Amino acid sequence: MSRPYNFSAGPATMPEEVLAQAAAEMLDWHGSGMSVMEMSHRGKAFMSICAQAEADLRELLAVPEHFRILFMQGGGLAENAIVPMNLSRGGTVDFVVTGAWSQKSHQEAQKYCHAQLAASSADSGFTTLPDPASWRLSRGASYLHLCSNETIHGVEFHELPDLRALGSDAPLVIDFSSHVLSRPIDWQRVGLAFGGAQKNIGPAGLTLVIVREDLLGHALAICPSAFDYRTVADNGSMFNTPPTYAIYVAGLTFQWIQRQREGDARGVAAMEQRAIARSQLLYDAIDRSEVFYNPVDRAHRSRMNVPFFLREPGPDGAAYARFLAGAEARGLLQLKGHKSVGGLRASLYNAMPLAGVQALVDWMREFERTQA
């Protein structure tokens, strides 16, 4: 059968080439006679896989030399505790709350530091982003946290704030779980970026942390050794056994991204062009529709996660059920919205072809004509 289009918010669709390569190499990686899953993490074979994955990620995101790349475990939710344990020094941390994920980060950090609310778009129902000029920045804050793409509410910082221009020396910490590798990162504005791999990269169980060297070494005494960035960095992400197979699959995905081209653009630049094309196609269809709508401020709409709703869902949301059943029949999967906001959501990660979005838009038009 031809593969359906999978719009899951994460774990999420992956490039077919990556899955096919993983399947082909499952029993015997490069003539080693072993599966990658069976390799000692300290053996030559896996060490080379891990080093290549790190080098490829560094190349793709143009990560400067004074940043360390860490492969960790626990996902974004664990990092909500691990970041303040490592960076807060028990002091004040500023939070910009723009949706469900930054809200969780703000709440969890209160266990470890004075977590101050610098700005929030809660009043808007998280449909816009607060203007950086209005943020209340704390003097001497250990860092400022924001979520650069809110997977549930569908708002994205298309440009990261320049905290220095706003009068703050605090390092910027970004949760880039759901947009990593869909656009370049301006590392001059960032102190630390973290994200789970299960959205835009592939395998759940791998967490990326990219951190400026000078921010290492300040963990609280109660920070578990396995989550102390200094310890993880000093041991090349091998202090504890890393999620080896997930690192391998992420590495295959990095190589897939390196091979992609859109005109003159390659790698992450090509991914960004595709992300713009995919999201424009869907937002245009929504905005032209009299049946569907997206509530997010157009300037801050996410290219990765598009929540959308029916103006007339009908009794008990019967129209949603009809839309989802018809979608599934057409091979358009996992379009149900997050339970906290309801409605529909299409996640358009790197591995989603434009044809998948076109198929979704076609079904939306048909639904509008015949069933709405």
Added chain:
Amino acid sequence: MSRPYNFSAGPATMPEEVLAQAAAEMLDWHGSGMSVMEMSHRGKAFMSICAQAEADLRELLAVPEHFRILFMQGGGLAENAIVPMNLSRGGTVDFVVTGAWSQKSHQEAQKYCHAQLAASSADSGFTTLPDPASWRLSRGASYLHLCSNETIHGVEFHELPDLRALGSDAPLVIDFSSHVLSRPIDWQRVGLAFGGAQKNIGPAGLTLVIVREDLLGHALAICPSAFDYRTVADNGSMFNTPPTYAIYVAGLTFQWIQRQREGDARGVAAMEQRAIARSQLLYDAIDRSEVFYNPVDRAHRSRMNVPFFLREPGPDGAAYARFLAGAEARGLLQLKGHKSVGGLRASLYNAMPLAGVQALVDWMREFERTQA
């Protein structure tokens, strides 16, 4: 090519059937059109995979109903912090130190509680186990921790201590990373068991925690939510995105164990018979040899991890290099000892066929005749 025998201590050899099934299902799990890696962890398909894995593990280990099975991340090293954060209540905890792993557990716990040394076999170079009758048990200890199989030093508690008979009410916590599913567990003697999956089960990045219901809900305030057993249990291991593919592969391994038979024995009982046969074959060969030796007290030798040494390693350990090169040429892989103790080590996990141990013993005899 025929698959070599992989004696790695972890990540480690896996059943070929499991790898073949994972490869066959990589692009399309059961007609879903999706890889397991691409499935939302909250979707029906993955929820069924996860529930089946949990049920199969419960059946295999005869886990009573009042114990919860948690799928977590971070491995044994992270659990060294997570267990005391959840169970110590900041009080006194007793540690029995019998090798490198329990030593690390004891050290890490000091961040969270009064970690008391109840017994240690350090004086013997960790070649025996201290007699439970000699343990100095603290009054009112929150729990007692031991590592029931020391992967590096090759000592194993073949019987778990009965703390109540020793006059203690403390729950027993065991690190069963490197023997899980190779023998039954007497749950009447256990409060909590934890272990990384990358030794006897398969994929790195998955941590098992099996915990008695009444021990939940006492986490320290500084425990990250993602590692609070109560939170993990209440959310069916889905508070944060679990390592979905690793859970799937572990589930395939559980089903493989269920299919195994040795005479009338099936499942874990069959695994135990094989473990006894494998380890006896190797220990007998070592004990009969004038070239190799194993320093561990015969009563406490591990069935899973067999460290062994050359009586005359030669200058710069040249004889070890010859042994390892000859082993590799015969498809006997990853036999180098852990860097902290040197020498050789053969890990004989569930997926290691007896023929693999026989091939190793054959090479040892040939080496002894011709090259020692």
